Amino acid sequence: MWELIRVNKRNSVILMVLMTLVLLVLGYFIGVVFFGPNGGVFGLLIASGIAVILMLISLSSGDQILLAASKAKRVTHDIHPQLFNVVEEMRIASSLPVMPKIYIINDPAPNAFATGRSPQSASVAVTAGLLGRLNRDELQGVIAHEISHILHRDILFVTVAGIMLGSIVLLSQVFLRGMFFSSMTGSQRRYSAGGRGGGGQAQLVMLIIAIAVAILAPIMAYLLYFALSRRREYLADAGAARLTRYPDGLASALEKISNDPSPQLSSVNKVTAPMYIVNPLKKKGQRKLSNLTSTHPPISERISILRNMSGGAGFKDYSASYQKSTGSKRTVVPASAFTQDKIEQRQASIGAKRQEKVERQLHQVGDIMRKVNGFLFLTCVCGLKLKVPPNYKKDKIKCPRCKRILDIKNPQG
Amino acid sequence: MNTLIVVGVILVLVVLFVITMYNSLVRLRNQVDNAWSQIDVQLKRRHDLIPNLVETAKGYMQHERGTFEAITNARSQAMNAKSVSESSQAEGSLGDALSNFMLVVENYPDLKANQNFLSVQEELASTENKISFSRQSYNDQVLFFNNKIQVFPSNVIAGMFSFGKRDFFEIKTAAEREVPKVDFSTDKQEKTE
Numbered sequence: 201m202w203e204l205i206r207v208n209k210r211n212s213v214i215l216m217v218l219m220t221l222v223l224l225v226l227g228y229f230i231g232v233v234f235f236g237p238n239g240g241v242f243g244l245l246i247a248s249g250i251a252v253i254l255m256l257i258s259l260s261s262g263d264q265i266l267l268a269a270s271k272a273k274r275v276t277h278d279i280h281p282q283l284f285n286v287v288e289e290m291r292i293a294s295s296l297p298v299m300p301k302i303y304i305i306n307d308p309a310p311n312a313f314a315t316g317r318s319p320q321s322a323s324v325a326v327t328a329g330l331l332g333r334l335n336r337d338e339l340q341g342v343i344a345h346e347i348s349h350i351l352h353r354d355i356l357f358v359t360v361a362g363i364m365l366g367s368i369v370l371l372s373q374v375f376l377r378g379m380f381f382s383s384m385t386g387s388q389r390r391y392s393a394g395g396r397g398g399g400g401q402a403q404l405v406m407l408i409i410a411i412a413v414a415i416l417a418p419i420m421a422y423l424l425y426f427a428l429s430r431r432r433e434y435l436a437d438a439g440a441a442r443l444t445r446y447p448d449g450l451a452s453a454l455e456k457i458s459n460d461p462s463p464q465l466s467s468v469n470k471v472t473a474p475m476y477i478v479n480p481l482k483k484k485g486q487r488k489l490s491n492l493t494s495t496h497p498p499i500s501e502r503i504s505i506l507r508n509m510s511g512g513a514g515f516k517d518y519s520a521s522y523q524k525s526t527g528s529k530r531t532v533v534p535a536s537a538f539t540q541d542k543i544e545q546r547q548a549s550i551g552a553k554r555q556e557k558v559e560r561q562l563h564q565v566g567d568i569m570r571k572v573n574g575f576l577f578l579t580c581v582c583g584l585k586l587k588v589p590p591n592y593k594k595d596k597i598k599c600p601r602c603k604r605i606l607d608i609k610n611p612q613g
Numbered sequence: 614m615n616t617l618i619v620v621g622v623i624l625v626l627v628v629l630f631v632i633t634m635y636n637s638l639v640r641l642r643n644q645v646d647n648a649w650s651q652i653d654v655q656l657k658r659r660h661d662l663i664p665n666l667v668e669t670a671k672g673y674m675q676h677e678r679g680t681f682e683a684i685t686n687a688r689s690q691a692m693n694a695k696s697v698s699e700s701s702q703a704e705g706s707l708g709d710a711l712s713n714f715m716l717v718v719e720n721y722p723d724l725k726a727n728q729n730f731l732s733v734q735e736e737l738a739s740t741e742n743k744i745s746f747s748r749q750s751y752n753d754q755v756l757f758f759n760n761k762i763q764v765f766p767s768n769v770i771a772g773m774f775s776f777g778k779r780d781f782f783e784i785k786t787a788a789e790r791e792v793p794k795v796d797f798s799t800d801k802q803e804k805t806e
Contacts (some may be wrong), residue, residue: 289746
């Protein structure tokens with residue numbers, strides 16, 4: 201486990217360095233184009249300034265920004281005891297020092313993500329659709345996957361890398377559009393005004409290089425980012441199997457999520473997509489995404505690896521199953537993380553086989569969201585359940601069925 | 614003069630190495646102890662839940678006095694257990710009594726529709742899971758710790774400061790190996806699966 205974390209940390213650092221380099225090169229060329237041959241340093245300074253500021257923001261409150269952007273609401277044990285319990289079970293299994301904060305996103309598309317700076321300050325968010333569709337064992341699998349991301353220090357990586365990527369994209373977009381508009385208005389003479397003859401030619405070469413870099417930089421950054429995040433998904437699946445000792449739970453959760461007909465998650469974009477357990481950006485009629493540009497491994501492959509772990513639940517079993525399923529020789533888990541002991545799978549908990557009717561579960565999810573949003577729940581003597589919105593100001597309410605007057609301030613009275 | 618500096622630097626490095634190694638061993642040992650206390654926390658939670666469970670179910674199950682007695686007796690035995698072996702045996706029989714109770718509950722549809730009972734049931738099921746996950750996590754930590762004090766170079770430091778191997782948590786009999794299944798299912802056909 202510690203070996204795994206060390207390898208992950210090293211990879212994160214390598215990625216940060218490469219991304220920073222891409223950002224600095226981009227900044228240098230933009231500087232040269234806008235401020236002449238000596239402006240490169242200036243561009244470099246601006247680019248590194250942007251990088252530092254964004255890095256500080258993402259380290260201090262990146263998780264809060266992401267949670268707010270996905271409209272996640274913090275929940276407690278009272279609102280959804282099962283979710284809270286499942287998270288606590290996985291916290292115990294993984295020996296995390298503190299309980300992660302739990303959030304629910306009011307969205308019918310089933311998905312989940314984890315974020316935060318460190319295992320000490322991590323958050324797990326699940327959508328209402330996920331709670332509505334999965335049984336206890338499947339939910340446990342999904343939560344275990346997210347807890348593994350926390351344990352492997354992936355959450356910091358995704359937050360920081362996502363913000364670096366965002367700034368590279370932003371810088372190159374601003375530059376390219378700036379070039380486009382200035383050439384439209386015919387003011388590009390300004391750039392070559394400094395030099396005549398040979399100087400102008402050098403300037404032109406620089407301009408072409410700068411445009412090429414501005415086009416290539418985001419692509420390179422994306423590829424770097426995606427390559428590492430795909431591997432992390434496999435690792436988190438392996439970790440989930442190991443924590444729950446029950447890979448079938450996560451496998452069937454992934455099946456349900458991938459077969460789900462609900463529309464795409466509403467508050468998501470290309471930069472935040474790698475955070476989620478399953479790629480939230482749905483593409484119609486394009487099942488086989490090209491391997492280089494997808495943030496997640498093909499879901500069918502993830503399922504078949506989990507299904508074929510043949511009795512064991514350790515990293516070794518996952519790695520063997522990975523090699524069998526993909527036919528590749530590469531080990532997905534660093535061999536140093538293997539432990540000698542045989543880790544056996546457990547049985548499904550009997551109750552988990554029972555599947556509540558989807559409509560009923562979705563109805564319950566509606567209630568959960570009302571609770572999150574501050575609705576008050578009253579049960580009338582006649583058995584009717586009243587859901588009082590938070591903006592209902594009066595003290596008493598009339599039961600619509602039996603016409604009794606109910607006291608809101610003191611529901612038992 | 615130069616050799617003296619070199620020797621000094623090497624000495625400082627060795628001391629630093631020993632200190633970090635020692636600290637990491639202590640940290641691992643603390644994690645083992647912490648995981649062990651987690652098991653106790655969860656077992657205590659189970660003891661605390663039982664009065665609540667009995668209280669909620671009693672009204673619906675007038676004719677099941679024997680079942681309730683079995684649970685309360687097993688609970689008081691487990692709480693008063695002195696030695697580790699006594700405690701693990703009592704916890705085992707408490708688990709059996711609880712799973713038996715959950716089977717009996719199947720005959721009381723009114724009880725299973727009760728909102729309070731459902732929430733106690735979820736807490737109980739989760740506590741059973743937490744007990745088994747805390748045991749699992751304890752064994753994981755013991756595995757890391759034992760590996761660490763056996764491999765070079767940390768075994769040297771472990772030997773110097775006499776860090777001993779820890780024992781795994783093992784459940785003796787096959788019956789005890791299974792954490793009692795708390796059953797959520799509404800109809801009985803599925804249970805035979």
